[in-house]
Amino acid sequence: MLGYLADFIGCSLKTVAHWCVHGDPNNLESLEDGRKNGNHKKATEEYINLLLKIVDEDPKEFGYEFGRWTAARLAEHLEKETGIKLSGSQVRRILRRKKYVYIWAKYSLEDKQDKKLRKAFKEKLDEYLRLAKEKPESIQVWF
Template identity: 60%
Template structure:
């Protein structure tokens, strides 16, 4: 744990300014963790004061960089990686509009699983039938 007054005056000024101006409560809380550490508070004292978990305090104490405000943004808020590209979705819509027999299949209707299998062979992108159906519902 860093020593009391480990932040420079400039770092402290930037953090205080950002804490006052930022609309995101989570980011303000993460900045406050660093400021309280700078005042000599322990992880447990900070966790009790802010009513958050000890591991949360420990995580942001290590990962929060007072020189990079972007470090306070949690990467999980960006969402998961999407396998289905825009081209995949366009191809899916084109395939659904045609009959399976036009692609050499004997069955009369497309199902999510059949579409997923066909598109995996065509594009190399493996999705489940339920993922394919979810994409179609959005379209």
């Protein structure tokens, strides 16, 4: 019966089961989605802008001992700054929508590299990143 109702309404069986428990059959208004009027995202534009600013900063500038941000650490820091509590996975989704990716290096070979070549590569990479921000459609990355 619930499966038929879910197919008829066009929603999941889980949604029908939820409203069977939480809805009042004598009051159809109890079945209305209270969120239908507007977008109820926790992350405001200001929150997202602050996140994008902070993710590019060194955590040590904010008094932390760790050297890299994780989504969970960003969420915790931004909760202190804004009062908005999000999970690490929510922060990760926001960053992914804004085209940020997270790559964690397991170890560093910095001391084994030629400093001049490393500097030249860094300058070239910085130029590519600058171009990618200005004209993302003009950059292709091949592996």
